[in-house]
Amino acid sequence: ETGVTQTPRHLVMGMTNKKSLKCEQHLGHNAMYWYKQSAKKPLELMFVYSLEERVENNSVPSRFSPECPNSSHLFLHLHTLQPEDSALYLCASSQATGIGTDTQYFGPGTRLTVL
Amino acid sequence: AQSVTQLDSHVSVSEGTPVLLRCNYSSSYSPSLFWYVQHPNKGLQLLLKYTSAATLVKGINGFEAEFKKSETSFHLTKPSAHMSDAAEYFCVVSDPTGNQFYFGTGTSLTVIP
Numbered sequence: 001e002t003g004v005t006q007t008p009r010h011l012v013m014g015m016t017n018k019k020s021l022k023c024e025q026h027l028g029h030n031a032m033y034w035y036k037q038s039a040k041k042p043l044e045l046m047f048v049y050s051l052e053e054r055v056e057n058n059s060v061p062s063r064f065s066p067e068c069p070n071s072s073h074l075f076l077h078l079h080t081l082q083p084e085d086s087a088l089y090l091c092a093s094s095q096a097t098g099i100g101t102d103t104q105y106f107g108p109g110t111r112l113t114v115l
Numbered sequence: 116a117q118s119v120t121q122l123d124s125h126v127s128v129s130e131g132t133p134v135l136l137r138c139n140y141s142s143s144y145s146p147s148l149f150w151y152v153q154h155p156n157k158g159l160q161l162l163l164k165y166t167s168a169a170t171l172v173k174g175i176n177g178f179e180a181e182f183k184k185s186e187t188s189f190h191l192t193k194p195s196a197h198m199s200d201a202a203e204y205f206c207v208v209s210d211p212t213g214n215q216f217y218f219g220t221g222t223s224l225t226v227i228p
Contacts, residue, residue, distance in 0.1 A: 002158060002160065004158070006158075031213075033216075040220070041220070042217075042218045042219060042220050042221075043205070043218040045215065045216055048214050048215075050214070055214050056214045056215065090158060090159070092158075092159075094213070096213055097213060098212055098213055101147045101164070101166040101209070101213065102209070102213045103149075103161050103164060104159075104161070104216065105161075106151075106158035106159040106160070107158050108156070108157055108158045109158055
């Protein structure tokens with residue numbers, strides 16, 4: 001185990017539903033990340049939080065809404081998703097140093113299917 | 116801008132033979148480079164990272180990688196493949212702030228008994 005947990009592990013939702021993904025890290029890190037992993041595509045960094053402030057948002061559609069209430073928890077709120085949003089969503093954490101050498105610790109992911 | 120290219124989408128080796136997974140990078144800065152492994156239905160795990168110290172980096176499970184600036188490469192090697200090495204491997208470069216990580220498309224390693 002890496003010290004990063006994600007729930008749920010699997011989620012099936014309709015396009016009109018609202019759901020949330022949860023990530024929790026037990027490592028004392030100060031940065032957390034959401035990634036999208038689709039088949040045959042590189043991992044896409046969606047959001048970065050450092051010290052609970054969002055520092056990066058890579059042009060992600062507004063139907064994805066992140067929330068970081070404290071340094072240990074990260075949520076991804078989902079609403080009116082599209083079938084092409086079906087993917088594995090990975091959460092990661094690191095002890096951010098600001099110099100690009102950080103090791104990221106990944107959770108097991110949430111497999112999302114949008115019908 | 117930073118990017119990585121993993122030259123092989125699939126690599127197949129026999130158990131006990133050497134493993135070579137290739138990665139080339141592009142970076143405007145002195146890069147930090149990582150190799151991660153992902154086993155089925157699991158998250159990614161760090162194998163090793165290069166952060167401008169020794170150019171030959173040793174990682175977990177007998178893997179190592181060599182940073183070659185002249186070739187802009189960071190290939191991953193292991194002298195003898197084990198069945199448990201079968202997984203997806205990702206080469207990653209980060210930007211200097213650590214706020215952006217650029218992943219390759221991954222190399223799927225199959226180990227034949």
